[in-house]
Amino acid sequence: MYELIIAGFGGQGVLFSGKVIAHAGMDIGKNVSWLPSYGPEMRGGTANCQIIISDEPIGSPIVTRPDILIVMNKPSLDKFEDSVKPGGTIIVDSIYIEDKVKRDDVNVVYIPAKQIAADNGDDRLGNMVMTGKLIEIMKEIPLKDIEQSMRDNISKSKADLADFNIKMLESGYNFKG
Amino acid sequence: MAKKFLMKGNEALAEAAMRNGCRFFFGYPITPQTELAAYMAKKMPKIGGTFLQAESEVAAINMVYGAAGAGARVMTSSSSPGISLKSEGISYIAAADLPCVIVNIVRGGPGLGGIQAAQSDYFQATKGGGHGDYRLLVYAPASIQELVDLTAKAFEKADEYRNPAMIMGDGMLGQMMEPVEFSEPIDLSSLPEKEWATTGTEMKRKKNIINSLYLSPEELEYLNIKRYEKYAVIKEKEPMYEEVYTEDAELIVTAYGTVSRVALSAINILREEGYKVGLIRPITLWPFPEKIFDERSKTAKKFLSVELSMGQMVEDVERCTKGRSEVHFFGRSGGMVPGKEDIVEEIKRIY
Amino acid sequence: MEVLFERPHSLSNVVNSYCPGCTHGIIHRLVAEVIDEMGIEGETIGIAPVGCSVTAYNFFEFDIQQAAHGRAPAVATGIKRVHPDKFVFTYQGDGDLAAIGTAEIVHAAARSENITVIFVNNAIYGMTGGQMAPTSLVGQVTQTTPYGRKVENQGYPLRVCELLSTVEGAAYIERVSVDSVQNIKKAKAAIRKAFECQKNKKGFSLVEVLSTCPTNWGKEPDEALEWLRENMMPHYPLGVYCDYTDKD
Structure with missing residues (x-):
């Protein structure tokens, strides 16, 4: 079982990243749940979603001790750093967050996701870079299933960005920090 | 195996309602159930149904009363403060023995409270809410699949007992996504005729009256006793756990x-x-x-x-x-x- | 034998519950005559909300729903959306329509719900025993304005036809009275026109009927009619307030 939290500002695509992962998990026959934060905090504040991927039926959909945490802004790191399981992983967007993770009992990956996306022409797709890295670390869902899930879930108005999204997923997946 | 969808609870509930013959939805925006109404607004016109955003929760529940009395499968949804506003109408609906489905995606209270998940409307749902001796069938799903399955049951049992049914979820259930399967849409013409509904007499039958006013205490007590006989049957046959x-x-x-x-x-x-x-x-x-x-x-x-x-x-x-x-x-x-x-x-x- | 006069078929063969001299009976009859003459009894669904006419389900012969106080336009909306080809009308008093049900009537008009509203304005709450209504006149003595309605405290009486005729969705709005034979004939014509408006799918129609309440006004029936003419008519002028029934 994997428990994940993806957190950042509203508008950084953290909910979409979570949905892509959960949907891919469903497609390969896992039990999944996806639980978002909601309400006014979504407007410019912190947004997060909690995803569980499991072979067993899922009890509580609430993730209190994530195996992997993605953080895309400082408030999210402050809020969730302590919750990660010892031995778990924190993936930090090092462009948005200059601080270092304080804990020494977790793995930390610093990845300039916003920069990688910007270098490729659209700095809004840092979420896909981060998602690619998570998939590589988690080793639960093949990259091709994530790519298919992304294509299945991207809104029609952004369909022209699908290939670019996939390129960013692969950049993150292959990133060596 | 049926196709699986990854859907939010609010949207899955709306989809399940339409597949189970709901063609009329009257609502008013409130967090955290808004996606349900939004989904209805998008899909209802495509299946020849009606989605109407009312001027208030009070108006919405009375539209439900009218449509239910006119024989339709009808639904409204809201969250705690909105259910308080609807409670007058729910009492009338129960008193007029009208079938309908009411969704409460509960949020923290009392008062305006908050918008996060809560279960503090248990008393309101199970022991009254509105005035008078009445009961609602109250279903409390714990997963999105169960939410979908109980939506079908709520419509079926509401019709069977001529009684309002409530689906009680919370913000978490409304907002979260899980894989879900749907049954095929039912054939509306397969539903039993509602001979009591106000559809116009066509000069072929006596007039039908939808009413909750009984000024004679003897008559009102008699009807309450009859309704409690119905509740006794429900208590015997319908508990689920x-x-x-x-x-x-x-x-x-x-x-x-x-x-x-x-x-x-x-x-x-x-x-x-x-x-x-x-x-x-x-x-x-x-x-x-x-x-x-x-x-x-x-x-x-x-x-x-x-x-x-x-x-x-x-x-x-x-x-x-x-x-x-x-x-x-x-x-x-x-x-x-x-x-x-x-x-x-x-x-x-x-x- | 030739029948010259009879009870309209749409009226039930029962004794109604209205006080002697009350004009509800006349208005019920006008509605029933119009429905008979249009041959739509079998296609009509009425709504009677809280007020003196709440038991109208006993007096009309067609399908009818009783409604909560003020909510008749919402209930009518629900029915009409299910049966768009049936005739749906509400029969509402002034407290019901212009106080507790203000939101419902304004928004039914704004949506141009294709329904007909019969609005009975007698400037008082009848069923509860003579309290101030939103249409009670300035200075009018009621149980809850024992010193007369004062604008400093209770504000001004609402003019419903004037108000609703500014709403874009209103197709036909007229104010009539049943104080005289001549006005009763005009009232019937207005009610007929409102139902024709619905038949032709022109949208929201409302006929306000100035009415009396001899019991709660504390007047003899003939004095009440005189009071209506002298006091209500100047404040509530009769006439057509909007008529878009000829438009597409």
């Missing part, structure tokens, strides 16, 4: 809806540690599954009601265990949700 590890349990946790899943996670942890702990999860809150509490209270020494409230269902647990077992309560309110660790700790404290 799930039991886990209760056979040998010394302590039985009781919880419904999303928090029951947190409780079950806690119980699984404790079972591995050797604690004899079980779960009763009421699926219908009214009729409350009284018999299983009566039965299990003969063997379990303790009950713990875990709720997202200051303690509401616990009163029914006390009532139905008849003083045989110690009944404890553990809850969070205002939108706070206990973690499984919190429940584990509480069970160990009282075990």
Whole structure:
């Protein structure tokens, strides 16, 4: 079982990243749940979603001790750093967050996701870079299933960005920090 | 195997309603159930149905009254403060014996409260809400699939008993996504005729009246007694619950809806540690599954009601265990949700 | 034998519950005559909300729903959306329509719900025993304005036709009275026109009928009619307030 939290500002695509992962998990026959934060905090504040991927039926959909945490802004790191399981992983967007993770009992990956996306022409797709890295670390869902899930879930108005999204997923997946 | 969809609870509920013959939806925006109305607004016109955003919750529930009285499968949805506003109309609907489905995606209260998940409308749903002697069928799903399945049941039972049915979820269930399968849409023409509905006499029958006013006390009492005979049948035939590890349990946790899943996670942890702990999860809150509490209270020494409230269902647990077992309560309110660790700790404290 | 006069078929053969001299009976009859003459009894669904006419389900012969106080336009909306080809009308008093049900009537008009509203304005709450209504006149003595309605405390009486005729969705709005034979004939014509408006799917129609309440006004029936003419008519002028029934 994997428990994940993806957190950042509203508008950084953290909910979409979570949905892509959960949907891919469903497609390969896992039990999944996806639980978002909601309400006014979504407007410019912190947004997060909690995803569980499991072979067993899922009890509580609430993730209190994530195996992997993605953080895309400082408030999210402050809020969730302590919750990660010892031995778990924190993936930090090092462009948005200059601080270092304080804990020494977790793995930390610093990845300039916003920069990688910007270098490729659209700095809004840092979420896909981060998602690619998570998939590589988690080793639960093949990259091709994530790519298919992304294509299945991207809104029609952004369909022209699908290939670019996939390129960013692969950049993150292959990133060596 | 049917196709699986990854859907939010609010949207899955709307889809299930339409597949089960709901062609009329009257609502008013309120967090955290808004996606339900938005989904209806998008899809209803495509299947020849009506989505109408009313001027208030009060108007919406009275539109439901009119449409239900006119023979349609009709639904409204809201969240706690909105359900308070609808409660007058719900009382009239119950009094006029009209079938409809009311969704409450509960948020923290009282007053305007908050918007996070809560279960503090248990009393309102099961013991009144509006005025007078009446009951709603109240279904409390714990997963998106169950939400979909119970939506079908709510429409079916509402029609069968000519009684309003409520689906009670919470913000978490409305907002979360899980894989879900749907049954094929029902054939509207296969539904039984509602001979009592106001559809126009066509000069072929006597007039039909939809009414809740009876100025003669003899007549009103008679009708209340008749309605309670119907409720007695419902109490006998319709209670639903799930039991886990209760056979040998010394302590039985009781919880419904999303928090029951947190409780079950806690119980699984404790079972591995050797604690004899079980779960009763009421699926219908009214009729409350009284018999299983009566039965299990003969063997379990303790009950713990875990709720997202200051303690509401616990009163029914006390009532139905008849003083045989110690009944404890553990809850969070205002939108706070206990973690499984919190429940584990509480069970160990009282075990 | 030639029948010269009879009870309209749409009226039930029962004794109604209205006080002697009350004009509800006349208005019920006008509605029933129009429905008979249009031959739509079998296609009509009425709504009677809280007020003196709440038991109208006993007096009309077609399908009818009783409604909560003020909510008749919402109930009518629900029915009409299910049966768009049936005739749906509400029969509402002034407290019901212009106080507790203000939101419902304004928004039914704004949506141009294709329904007909019969609005009975007698400037008082009848059923509860003579309290101030939103249409009670300045200075009018009622149980809850024992010193007369004062604008400093209770504000001004609402003119419903004037108000609703500013709403874009209103197709036909007229104010009539049943104080004289001549006005009763005009009232019937207005009610007929409102139902024709609905038949032709032109949208929201409302006929306000100035009415009397001899019991709660504390007047003899003939004095009440005189009071209506002298006091209500100047404040509530009769006439057509909007008529878009010829438009597409």
